[in-house]
């Protein structure tokens with residue numbers, strides 16, 4: 502693996518924001534593709550940090566530092582991805598469901614959608630059901646993306662979909678779901694139109710709805 506990619510992965514894993522910035526700049530200077538940098542360094546770095554958290558080796562301060570380093574690196578790559586994109590193919594409204602403050606995955610999906618020429622209305626984190634409904638009425642997107650990162654908050658996805666139905670908004674809208682505990686099986690159970698395994702999968706599926 503390219504040394505700059507390895508340095509970037511390590512910097513995110515260890516929560517070294519300054520080193521992550523330098524390494525991300527080095528990756529771009531070497532002409533590596535933004536998507537390659539995301540998939541071979543940035544995601545493996547934060548995913549490994551997540552594994553160490555799961556194994557009880559990382560604590561909240563460690564994971565926060567890794568998340569900050571991740572954000573520094575992704576901000577640089579984002580600028581490049583946005584520069585590469587032109588025009589708009591359609592509109593997606595995206596947000597993280599109520600009670601859930603995780604935003605790294607959602608932000609990556611937003612970046613990827615923007616790079617893939619979609620106009621994104623980002624509702625942020627901890628979004629109440631009514632806000633999703635209001636945003637769909639106001640922005641009339643072709644696609645709604647719902648992110649949930651905990652098995653507890655994941656249940657709100659069902660509430661959002663039910664509220665959209667009640668308001669007569671469901672038929673003209675494709676609903677995509679994703680996040681740490683979300684699976685294809687869960688997407689089927691709540692009658693979502695698609696499950697996005699990662700940001701690239703999410704973009705491909707969103708685009709297929711616009712074709």
Ligand code: B12
Pocket residue numbers: 547548550551552554555561564565568595600601602603604605606607609610645646647648649650651652653677678679680681682696697698699700701703
């Ligand atoms: C980083 C992290 C944090 C950070 C969040 C920083 C931030 N700004 O987001 C901090 C430390 C703040 C945090 C807090 C908490 N966390 Co936390 N966190 C994580 C961790 C380690 C990584 C998540 C992450 O960002 N992954 C990296 C991103 C890039 O991946 P991703 O989210 O999966 O996203 C990808 C795909 O899922 C997909 N995708 C994502 N969103 C969407 C949306 C759509 C529409 C689509 C189509 C696709 C899609 O594309 C993304 C890119 O490829 C996970 C552990 C893990 N194994 O994942 C726990 C984890 C999610 N957290 C957990 C918990 C319990 C908490 C806390 C309650 C801890 C506490 N006791 O305070 C709080 C909750 C606060 C709240 N109310 O939300 C649990 C949830 C368990 C559960 N019940 O399901 C996990 C699983 C850890 C664990 N095993 O216990 N957390």
